Amino acid sequence: MSSPQERFAALFDRTHQPLLAYAVRRVADPADAADVVAETFLVAWRRLDEVPAGDDARPWLFGVARNVLANHYRGERRRLALADRLRQELPHVAPAPEVSDPGLAEAMRRLPEDDREVLRLVAWEDLARDEIAVALGVSRAMVRVRLHRARKRLLRELAAVEHIGFSGPQRESRAGHVVAGWADARPGLEEIR
Numbered sequence: 001m002s003s004p005q006e007r008f009a010a011l012f013d014r015t016h017q018p019l020l021a022y023a024v025r026r027v028a029d030p031a032d033a034a035d036v037v038a039e040t041f042l043v044a045w046r047r048l049d050e051v052p053a054g055d056d057a058r059p060w061l062f063g064v065a066r067n068v069l070a071n072h073y074r075g076e077r078r079r080l081a082l083a084d085r086l087r088q089e090l091p092h093v094a095p096a097p098e099v100s101d102p103g104l105a106e107a108m109r110r111l112p113e114d115d116r117e118v119l120r121l122v123a124w125e126d127l128a129r130d131e132i133a134v135a136l137g138v139s140r141a142m143v144r145v146r147l148h149r150a151r152k153r154l155l156r157e158l159a160a161v162e163h164i165g166f167s168g169p170q171r172e173s174r175a176g177h178v179v180a181g182w183a184d185a186r187p188g189l190e191e192i193r
Contacts, residue, residue, distance in 0.1 A: 107157035
């Protein structure tokens with residue numbers, strides 16, 4: 001008599017390709033088809049004693065796959081309905097902060113997404129560095145580095161966008177010190193600093 005693992009391995013070897021083809025023809029994304037087949041075999045493993053022997057196992061698995069697909073479709077419809085509802089409600093519930101300075105808005109748009117995200121987490125979401133570390137799944141030290149680099153890139157982009165009358169922060173003779181009052185002259189920038 002074979003072990004449950006050997007029975008399951010033989011069942012998988014005989015039926016996984018036809019089940020995958022079945023699922024691929026019924027979903028939009030091949031990754032979803034792989035999920036359907038994986039869930040089908042999870043059910044088969046849990047109910048291995050109920051799986052018919054021999055050639056009868058194949059139609060039984062197709063029945064399980066059909067039920068898994070039905071659950072997938074229901075879940076997809078619920079997700080789409082929720083997404084539609086949220087799209088309608090979110091502008092009223094949580095509008096994006098308006099940036100009053102068009103130069104700042106353009107400079108932010110030019111930044112890489114990672115830079116925009118860390119700056120938004122500080123300025124719009126009012127998160128502390130340790131909170132940002134949790135949100136991004138990185139260390140607090142990494143947040144400090146990313147924030148520093150994002151701010152430097154933002155200043156460079158501001159200088160590029162507003163080249164008339166603005167050439168970046170004016171430095172004193174001592175390296176690393178920004179002249180007082182620069183941020184006050186830039187409405188909207190102080191929230192990012």
